[in-house]
Amino acid sequence: MSDRTSIRDTDGRLTRRRFVAASGTAATVGLAGCSGLFGGGTPLEVLHGWTGGDGARAAEALVEAFEEEFPDMDADFEAIGGGGNANLDAVVTNRLGDDDPPSSFANWPGKNLQKYSGALGNVNDVWEDNDFADAHVDEAVELHQTNGTYRAVPLGSHRLNNLFYNIEVVESAGVDPSGIDSVETLVDALETVATETDAVPFTHLLSSPWATIQLFGTMMIGQHGVSAYNDFIDGDPDEDAVTTTFQSMKTIMENYISDDASTIDLTESNQKIISGDAAFIHQGNWAAGAFRNADDFAYEEEWGATSFPGTEGIYELHFDSFLYPSDNPTESKSKDFLGFIGGTDAQIAFNQYKGSIPTRTDADMSEFGPYLQDVQEDFANAEARPRNLYHGLGVVADVRTTMEDVISGRFSGPFNANRAATGFVNAVSN
Amino acid sequence: MPRPFRRRSRQSDRAESECDLSPESGDHSHGPGSGSPRPDGGTVDERTAPSSGRLTGALDDRFGDDFVESLPFWLPAFLLMGLFVYGAIVWNFVISLTDYEGFRDASYSSLDFEMYSRALNDSGFIDAAQNTVVLLIAFTVLTLGIGLGLAILVDRNIRFENTFRTIYLLPMSLSFVVTAQFWLWLYNFDDGLLNQAVVLVGLDRVNWIGDPQVVLWAVILALMWQFSGYAMVVYLAGLRAIPQEHYEAARVDGASTLKMYWRVIIPQLKGATISAAVVLMVFALKAFDFLFSLVSGYRPPNGSDILATKMVREVYSGTPRWAYGSAIAMVLFAMALSIIGPYLVYQYRRGNL
Numbered sequence A: 001m002s003d004r005t006s007i008r009d010t011d012g013r014l015t016r017r018r019f020v021a022a023s024g025t026a027a028t029v030g031l032a033g034c035s036g037l038f039g040g041g042t043p044l045e046v047l048h049g050w051t052g053g054d055g056a057r058a059a060e061a062l063v064e065a066f067e068e069e070f071p072d073m074d075a076d077f078e079a080i081g082g083g084g085n086a087n088l089d090a091v092v093t094n095r096l097g098d099d100d101p102p103s104s105f106a107n108w109p110g111k112n113l114q115k116y117s118g119a120l121g122n123v124n125d126v127w128e129d130n131d132f133a134d135a136h137v138d139e140a141v142e143l144h145q146t147n148g149t150y151r152a153v154p155l156g157s158h159r160l161n162n163l164f165y166n167i168e169v170v171e172s173a174g175v176d177p178s179g180i181d182s183v184e185t186l187v188d189a190l191e192t193v194a195t196e197t198d199a200v201p202f203t204h205l206l207s208s209p210w211a212t213i214q215l216f217g218t219m220m221i222g223q224h225g226v227s228a229y230n231d232f233i234d235g236d237p238d239e240d241a242v243t244t245t246f247q248s249m250k251t252i253m254e255n256y257i258s259d260d261a262s263t264i265d266l267t268e269s270n271q272k273i274i275s276g277d278a279a280f281i282h283q284g285n286w287a288a289g290a291f292r293n294a295d296d297f298a299y300e301e302e303w304g305a306t307s308f309p310g311t312e313g314i315y316e317l318h319f320d321s322f323l324y325p326s327d328n329p330t331e332s333k334s335k336d337f338l339g340f341i342g343g344t345d346a347q348i349a350f351n352q353y354k355g356s357i358p359t360r361t362d363a364d365m366s367e368f369g370p371y372l373q374d375v376q377e378d379f380a381n382a383e384a385r386p387r388n389l390y391h392g393l394g395v396v397a398d399v400r401t402t403m404e405d406v407i408s409g410r411f412s413g414p415f416n417a418n419r420a421a422t423g424f425v426n427a428v429s430n
Numbered sequence B: 001m002p003r004p005f006r007r008r009s010r011q012s013d014r015a016e017s018e019c020d021l022s023p024e025s026g027d028h029s030h031g032p033g034s035g036s037p038r039p040d041g042g043t044v045d046e047r048t049a050p051s052s053g054r055l056t057g058a059l060d061d062r063f064g065d066d067f068v069e070s071l072p073f074w075l076p077a078f079l080l081m082g083l084f085v086y087g088a089i090v091w092n093f094v095i096s097l098t099d100y101e102g103f104r105d106a107s108y109s110s111l112d113f114e115m116y117s118r119a120l121n122d123s124g125f126i127d128a129a130q131n132t133v134v135l136l137i138a139f140t141v142l143t144l145g146i147g148l149g150l151a152i153l154v155d156r157n158i159r160f161e162n163t164f165r166t167i168y169l170l171p172m173s174l175s176f177v178v179t180a181q182f183w184l185w186l187y188n189f190d191d192g193l194l195n196q197a198v199v200l201v202g203l204d205r206v207n208w209i210g211d212p213q214v215v216l217w218a219v220i221l222a223l224m225w226q227f228s229g230y231a232m233v234v235y236l237a238g239l240r241a242i243p244q245e246h247y248e249a250a251r252v253d254g255a256s257t258l259k260m261y262w263r264v265i266i267p268q269l270k271g272a273t274i275s276a277a278v279v280l281m282v283f284a285l286k287a288f289d290f291l292f293s294l295v296s297g298y299r300p301p302n303g304s305d306i307l308a309t310k311m312v313r314e315v316y317s318g319t320p321r322w323a324y325g326s327a328i329a330m331v332l333f334a335m336a337l338s339i340i341g342p343y344l345v346y347q348y349r350r351g352n353l
Helices: A016-037 A053-069 A086-097 A110-116 A124-129 A138-143 A167-173 A183-196 A210-233 A239-255 A266-274 A287-293 A331-341 A344-354 A370-381 A397-410 A417-429 B007-013 B023-027 B054-063 B067-097 B114-120 B123-154 B161-173 B176-186 B193-200 B215-240 B244-252 B257-285 B288-295 B307-316 B322-349
Strands: A044-048 A075-079 A104-107 A152-156 A162-166 A200-203 A278-283 A303-307 A320-323
Touching: A044 A086, A044 A331, A053 A075, A053 A287, A053 A331, A053 A344, A086 A104, A086 B307, A104 A331, A110 A397, A124 A331, A152 A331, A152 A344, A162 A167, A162 A266, A162 A287, A167 A183, A167 A278, A167 A303, A183 A200, A183 A210, A183 A239, A183 A278, A200 A266, A210 A239, A210 A278, A210 A397, A210 A417, A239 A417, A266 A278, A266 A287, A287 A370, A303 A370, A320 A331, A331 A344, A397 A417, B054 B067, B067 B114, B067 B322, B114 B123, B114 B322, B123 B161, B123 B215, B123 B257, B123 B307, B123 B322, B161 B215, B176 B193, B176 B215, B176 B288, B215 B257, B215 B288, B244 B257, B257 B322, B288 B307, B307 B322
Parallel strands: A044 A075, A044 A104, A200 A278
Antiparallel strands: A104 A320, A152 A320, A162 A278, A162 A303
8 A cells, every 4th residue: 555655656756646546545544434443444345247137146146155255354246237348347447547446346357358457466376375276177277367477266157159049930940950060051040940930040139249249259160160260369360261251140141130130239139039039049158048037938948059050069268257456455355255256155156147157167066057057068078168259368358349340330231241351350460 | 387488478578588598598697797887786886895905905906806805705616617627628638648548657758649640540530520520510400490390389379388398398308328228119120110100101111220321310310309399498488588579560561471480580599599509519419328328338330430439439448548538538629619619709799608
């Protein structure tokens, strides 16, 4: 704390952030005066974005488990919802920019950590004290570090390369989803649905670019394999592979998605599957949460799930993690919290409601439903777990933003596969 | 509710329009600095009062009567405004001259206009600026036109006048969050009300949100729906302030209804037009809320990006580019100032400030 209260930095200049930090500290000291009398100290303050549906329930379960483990700790869990994670990210950005960091906040690890470079602290001791490196999948170990230093701890994982379907619709079209093993057979199946039924063959949202970027990542793995995809995210893209992936997407977008794609959001897109107005959807398996919560809509009776065509045996990886800011206001409490997050109790409590799975390999799956048990099995037995494209692991935030520009400007109708491919190649090559 | 707007009573309260939104009503300021003695009396000449000291006397001589005595009344607000509004603007300008991005400390050692030249070379910025101007002008002109039309209709002693007024004004009381979702449903390609209507008259469905050529106009239409009621109320107040004789004189001179409004009535609504236009333009610059709610994010549909969304996106959707975001904010501020500035000058010349 001592260096934060000094108004002048090493050059003796008065900087804006020092000033804000000093006035912020002064205000905090003033406010904390009352609670300080009772010996509480600064409470743990955790920011996350799980405000609705499964997310809120999962966060509640997480808080309960935390209070059970640390009954005496004064902790403040703040859910900041809205705009996907946009509002949470904005709050975190402002607070880190003003040198007023929370104890910990939820976000994606991997390349996404670079967005916060200079603002994240070191949690090597948390990983060592709890033996997290042995308990978690190998990818978690690598993706929670920058420059060899741990910055965050994982809480759970979603799978991204899923193809969900409404069983009644695909059966009435005479399509067998388990026979779809490539992008070509997927297109054939979509054509069959289009001719045999009134349902939308493939529901997809175009109202914001993230779903299309996510689909591109999965589709590229399905069409060109994990190594071509890894080359792409690592900055050595094969332009032909990118172009053909966009061409396949163009075929689907122009022929098989719903006409109202540009006005629907994820909830409405999922709803088309639930109501039987659409046959297939590609989504992260958070979509399963929507299906599970729908009435009379049971796994393997009304809806089914399979690997996205061409990605059999692959688990496209996503992590929900908690990041640790430097200049931490509650250093030891924050580290206790992160130690808890990476443990089995927290991961079981949270993930069974969130519809994700633990990142630990030793968590007991008996509390989870049949669908998540299947996901966990796929996760454990996966031959490859490539990093996802949109959700932070594969590319840095600026590349993601450029990709959003490309999709928004060139591939949200009309669909220009070549220009979109050029944009993506340039985005990752920079 | 009483009916304060009935035309019968208009002659008695000519200048005293009921609605404060009209500049006609702004003519009764008696601030300490107005100086000009009012015919209704009551002005006490303070110069005869002995000054309490040489310093205060000097200050009073320099800055006018009551300078020191009035300090407690305006100084706190002056300082707060100075720090939190104008100080923040100045600071924002300084940040826009740096290269500040990310979470490392900003360096104020080399200040230049690099961010502004970057903006001019950024096609995304140019598009957003164009859209902002189109939105600003089209929205304001169309909203004023519809508001005037509604006001004239409502002013013609129709039945259920209050009900109509309320109906037209109601959308303005709704939050952008509500209206954005509402219009998203209206614009749904398959079962949105607008496309149902389009099909009914035998035309092809329109992809209101997904077509980059159409979406900006769809946004303008939605904002017009929300704000034309406001323009109507301002015009209504303006119309009520026009004496009955003007209508009668026009009639006696043989003017048709159309000519009467065009030549006699509408020219008298200049003040109402200007004040409504300024408010509407400022609302147009704030269309951010609507666009944000439309897509639940900082990236509006292709073709409807405006400077406000672009600015926020630069700061919050990748590595935070504080300096570039601040530069865009300054451009936006300059646009707002170029609207408000002439208005303030106009009002000052008319003696309303």
